[in-house]
Each structure stands twice: as structure tokens, then as C-alpha cells.
Amino acid sequence: MSSDSAEISARAAHANRRADGVEDGGPTTETRASAAHVSAPQQGANKVTDAGIANASDGADVRAAPTPRARGTLGIWAELTKVRLNALVLVTTAVGYALAEVGPIDWARLAWTCAGTALAAASASLFNQLFERRRDALMLRTRGRPLPAAQIGPATVFTAGMLAGYAGATLLALTVGFLPAGLALLNILLYALLYTPLKPRTTFNTLIGAVCGAIPPVIGWTAATGRLEPGAWLLGGLLFVWQIPHFLALAWLYREDYARGGHAMLPVRDEGGEITAQVVLLTTLPLVPLGVSATLIGLAGIWSAVITFIAGLLFSWLAFQFYRQRDNPSARRVFLASITYLPLVLAAMTLDRGPASIDALMRGRSDLAVEDLRALRAGEENPYAQPRESAAQDASKTGSETGSKSDGNPAATRESAGLEGSAR
Numbered sequence: 001m002s003s004d005s006a007e008i009s010a011r012a013a014h015a016n017r018r019a020d021g022v023e024d025g026g027p028t029t030e031t032r033a034s035a036a037h038v039s040a041p042q043q044g045a046n047k048v049t050d051a052g053i054a055n056a057s058d059g060a061d062v063r064a065a066p067t068p069r070a071r072g073t074l075g076i077w078a079e080l081t082k083v084r085l086n087a088l089v090l091v092t093t094a095v096g097y098a099l100a101e102v103g104p105i106d107w108a109r110l111a112w113t114c115a116g117t118a119l120a121a122a123s124a125s126l127f128n129q130l131f132e133r134r135r136d137a138l139m140l141r142t143r144g145r146p147l148p149a150a151q152i153g154p155a156t157v158f159t160a161g162m163l164a165g166y167a168g169a170t171l172l173a174l175t176v177g178f179l180p181a182g183l184a185l186l187n188i189l190l191y192a193l194l195y196t197p198l199k200p201r202t203t204f205n206t207l208i209g210a211v212c213g214a215i216p217p218v219i220g221w222t223a224a225t226g227r228l229e230p231g232a233w234l235l236g237g238l239l240f241v242w243q244i245p246h247f248l249a250l251a252w253l254y255r256e257d258y259a260r261g262g263h264a265m266l267p268v269r270d271e272g273g274e275i276t277a278q279v280v281l282l283t284t285l286p287l288v289p290l291g292v293s294a295t296l297i298g299l300a301g302i303w304s305a306v307i308t309f310i311a312g313l314l315f316s317w318l319a320f321q322f323y324r325q326r327d328n329p330s331a332r333r334v335f336l337a338s339i340t341y342l343p344l345v346l347a348a349m350t351l352d353r354g355p356a357s358i359d360a361l362m363r364g365r366s367d368l369a370v371e372d373l374r375a376l377r378a379g380e381e382n383p384y385a386q387p388r389e390s391a392a393q394d395a396s397k398t399g400s401e402t403g404s405k406s407d408g409n410p411a412a413t414r415e416s417a418g419l420e421g422s423a424r
Contacts, residue, residue, distance in 0.1 A: 076146045076151055076152055077160075079145060079146055080125065080126055080129055080145075080146055080147075080152070080157060080160075081121075081122035081125050081126060081164075082121075082122075082125040085125070086118065086121040086122065086125065088342075089117065089118075089121045089213075089216045090114050090117060090118055090121075090216075091343070091346065092216045092217045092220070092235075092239060092346065093113060093114055093117045093216040093217060093219055093220040094110060094113075094114060094220060095217060095220065095235070095346045095349065095350055096216065096217030096218060096219065096220025096221040096224075096232065096235050097109075097110050097113055097220035097221065097223055097224045098110075098220075098350050098353060099221070099231060099235065099294075099299045099300070099349060099350065099353060100220065100221040100222075100224035100225045100229075100231060100232070101224045106224075109175070109176060109223065109224070110220075110223075112171065112172075112175035112176055112223075113172070113175075113176050113180065113219070113220060113223040113224075115171060116168045116169070116171040116172035116175065116176070116180070116181070116184060117168065117172070117180075117184060117216060117219055117220075118168070119164045119165070119167045119168030119171065120164070120165060120168035120169060120172075120184035120185070120187060120188055121168075121187075121216075122164045122168075123161045123162075123164035123165035123168060123188050124165075124187060124188045124191040124192055124212070126157050126158075126160055126161035126164065127158075127161045127188070127191070127192035127196070128191060128192060128196050129145060129146075129147055129157065130147065130154055130157045130158055130161065131192065131196050131197075132196060132199075133145075133147035133148055133154065134148075135200070135261040135262060135263070136148045136261070138260050138261045138262070139257045139258070139260055139261040140257050140260070141254060141257050142261075161192075165185070165188050168184055168188075169181045169182075169184055169185045169188075172184055172219075172223070176223040177222065177223060177226055179222045179226060179227075179228075180219045180220075180222045180223040183215055183218060183219045183222065184215075184219055186215070187212055187215045187216075187219075190208060190211060190212050190215075191209075191212045194208050195208040195209045195212060198264075199263050199264065199265075200262050200263055200264055201264055202264055203264050203265060203266040203269055205264065205265075206243075206244060206247055206248070206251075206265070206266065207244075209243065209247070210239075210240045210241075210243040210244055210247075211240060213239055213240070213243045214236040214237070214239040214240035214243070215236065216239075217232070217235040217236055217239055218232045218233075218235065218236045221235065230297050231294075231297060231298075231299050234290065234293055234294060234297065234299070235294075235299075237290060238287070238290045238291065238294075238345075241283055241286050241287055241290060242287060242338065242341070242342055244279065244280075244283040245279075245280040245281075245283050245284045245315075245319055245334060245338060246335065246338035246339070246342075248266060248267065248276055248279060248280050249280060249322070249331045249332070249334040249335035249338060250335050251265040251266065251267045251268070251276075252267040252273065252276060252328070252331040253328060253331055253332060253335065255267040255268050266279065272326075273326040274326070276326075277322050277323040277326050278323065280319050280322055280323065280334060281316070281319045281320055281322070281323045284312075284315050284316045284319035284334075285316050285319075287308075287312040287315060287316070287341070288308075288309060288312035288313060288316065290312075291304075291305070291308025291309060291311070291312050291345055292305045292308060292309055294308065294349055298354075299349060299353070300348070300349040300352045300353060300354070301352040301353075301354060302352075303348065303352045304348045304349050304351075304352040307344065307345070307348040308345045308348060308349070311340075311341050311344050311345055312341075314337065315334075315337045315338070315341045318330075318333050318334050318337045319334055319337075321333070322334050
């Protein structure tokens with residue numbers, strides 16, 4: 001047992017041993033890695049009171065007391081709302097919107113989508129830190145956060161969380177639709193009321209956290225289309241799968257700290273790391289076909305498929321190295337690969353936005369109008385290259401011209417009727 005671990009346990013035992021609350025550190029969290037080994041997986045189950053959080057140095061070494069980070073008012077709220085973490089949430093939301101949009105992007109609608117999602121994400125983060133403040137005080141990585149350091153009161157954080165949640169859901173409902181608003185509200189509830197309480201109880205909390213991280217691109221997609229379509233499920237699935245090796249690699253590096261806080265993370269329970277390494281490998285491998293599938297269903301082009309395929313293979317190779325060695329350097333490489341893989345793949349899909357073929361587009365879209373399909377089959381321009389209304393107008397013109405030319409031509413009439421029937 002390390003000296004810091006012993007000191008923190010002594011302080012926590014002196015303050016209070018009641019079990020309650022849970023800590024942040026979900027599938028997409030801060031990235032300062034420590035290389036300690038697990039020695040007492042359940043040691044951190046002890047709790048401290050709010051008073052003990054603020055004054056936790058009774059006879060203990062000063063290193064054991066929470067160390068407040070120097071910050072002003074803006075810094076406190078940035079920490080509470082996890083601005084850096086939620087920046088990734090907004091990126092995935094925007095990517096989901098961009099890949100779903102047919103034709104030029106409606107920037108105003110995208111801005112409303114991101115604003116509402118940002119408020120909802122801030123609400124989830126506020127509730128998470130509120131409910132986990134006692135366990136945060138036990139962990140070296142989180143004991144300097146505003147609530148454990150008594151830089152702000154729990155009532156203030158609770159009020160801010162409620163206001164942000166209501167504001168985010170209402171903004172989305174009024175500007176882009178009830179479906180994305182409902183998804184944002186669901187994400188708050190899952191993160192605060194299911195994922196957070198499960199963290200000290202079961203290793204399956206990671207899966208719930210991964211669901212929370214998978215919802216933002218689906219919010220973006222539904223804000224653009226108003227529907228849940230294959231593309232939305234694919235993007236959500238990609239984010240869900242990616243988060244598991246990403247977080248498990250991080251949890252391996254922080255396994256002693258998570259144990260100190262009493263969290264039931266897989267690397268804490270799996271002391272030898274064999275199961276952890278297996279799960280990391282088995283959840284990295286599916287990223288290869290998932291990334292390529294974006295091209296197969298018309299979300300992105302050939303270059304996107306090439307980049308995602310190569311990135312997935314390299315990520316999987318590093319996961320295999322971790323499976324073979326199960327040490328901190330290997331885990332750190334997996335973690336760094338994960339935070340490189342996601343922005344690279346999302347950028348490739350966005351920059352190569354649009355289908356590689358008409359067949360791919362038709363496999364992935366359920367909202368194309370009959371006129372769009374007729375225009376595609378007749379060799380018109382890709383509707384991604386122009387507004388949908390324009391494509392429909394061009395198709396109507398083509399249909400009118402075809403009808404006038406086929407007045408005295410029964411064969412042409414049959415061909416036109418057959419085309420319309422296949423489109424429907």
C-alpha cells in the first residue's frame with residue numbers, strides 16, 4: 001500500500017465511514033494518467049462528510065488533504081461543467097448533424113442543436129459531481145474539484161444543474177424538435193441517476209456510461225432529419241464501442257485511485273488485468289468494420305473508408321499489445337491511440353461527407369423522397385451536392401419532359417411507369 005493511500009484511508013475513516021455517492025471518470029474523462037498499482041481494491045469505500053471535505057487535515061499529512069486548484073468563478077464553473085470533456089460531446093453532436101444533413105448545412109439549426117446539447121451536457125456533469133463529491137474527496141485526481149474543496153455549495157450546484165437541464169431540453173424542443181430534446185433529457189437521467197449510482201456497485205457501469213457517450217451524435221442526426229435512421233445507429237454504435245477500450249485503458253492507469261474512491265471499475269476488480277485486456281481487445285476490433293460501414297451506407301466516401309480501416313487496425317494492434325503485456329506503458333499507448341482514433345475518424349467522415357455511390361446512399365437513407373430517387377436513377381446530380389428542394393424540382397422537370405416525349409410511345413410510357421414503381 002502506498003503512503004498516500006494509507007493517509008487518505010486514515011483521513012476518511014476519521015471523518016466518516018458511511019457509503020454514499022460516486023465519482024466522475026466515465027468513459028470520456030480527463031487524461032492525466034498515473035502509473036500506480038492496485039493494492040487494496042475496496043479500500044476507498046469510506047466516505048467523508050461535507051465538513052470533512054473542507055477540513056480534512058486533523059493530524060494527517062498535508063498531502064492527504066484536498067488541494068484546491070487555483071481558479072476564479074469562471075474556472076469553478078468550467079470545472080463543474082467539464083468544459084473540456086463536453087467539447088468532445090459537441091463535436092460528436094455536430095458530426096452527427098453534418099453527416100445526416102442532405103445538401104448544404106443549415107448553420108443556424110446546427111448552432112441551436114449544439115447550444116441545447118451543451119446545456120444538457122453541463123447539467124449531467126453538474127449532477128454527477130454533486131452526487132460524487134464525497135468520493136471525489138478520496139481520490140487524488142479529483143480531490144481538488146470545487147465541491148470537495150468547498151469552493152462552492154451543493155445547493156448552488158443542484159440549482160444550476162436543474163436550470164441547465166430544463167433550458168437545454170426546452171431549447172432543443174423549440175428549435176429543432178422533440179426527439180433530440182427527449183434524447184438529451186434521457187442522457188441527463190441516465191448519467192446522473194443510473195451511471196453515477198452504479199459506479200460503486202458493478203463493473204457494468206462502464207456500459208451505461210458508454211450509452212451516455214453514444215447519444216450526442218444521435219441527437220445531432222435527429223436534429224437534422226427528425227428520425228432515427230441507420231446512420232444514426234451506426235454513429236451511436238461507433239461511439240459506444242470506442243468508449244469501452246478508451247475508458248478501460250484510462251481506468252487501468254488510475255486503478256489505485258479508483259479503488260481509493262470505492263469505484264467498481266473492471267481494472268479494480270480484475271487485479272491481474274486479464275479480463276480487462278480481453279475486453280479492450282474485443283471492443284477495439286469491431287471499430288474496423290464499424291468505420292468502414294459508414295461508407296457502405298452512404299454517410300461517407302472511399303477515402304473515409306481507407307482512413308478508418310487503417311486507424312482501426314492500428315488501434316487494434318496496440319490493444320493486442322496490451323493484451324500480451326498488461327502493463328502501464330501498453331495501457332497508456334492504448335489510451336493515447338483512443339484519443340487519436342476518434343477525432344481522426346470523425347474528421348475523415350465529415351470531410352468526405354456524402355455517398356460513394358447511389359446504392360450506398362439508398363441503403364442508409366429512409367427519408368429520400370420519390371423524386372430524389374427518381375432523379376438518382378435517371379442520372380441526376382447527387383442530392384448531397386444541392387438542396388433537396390432543388391433536386392426534387394429538377395426531377396419533376398425531368399419527369400415532365402419524359403411524359404411529353406412518351407405521349408405516342410407505349411414503350412417509353414411503360415419504362416417511366418416501371419421506374420416510378422421501383423422508386424416507391
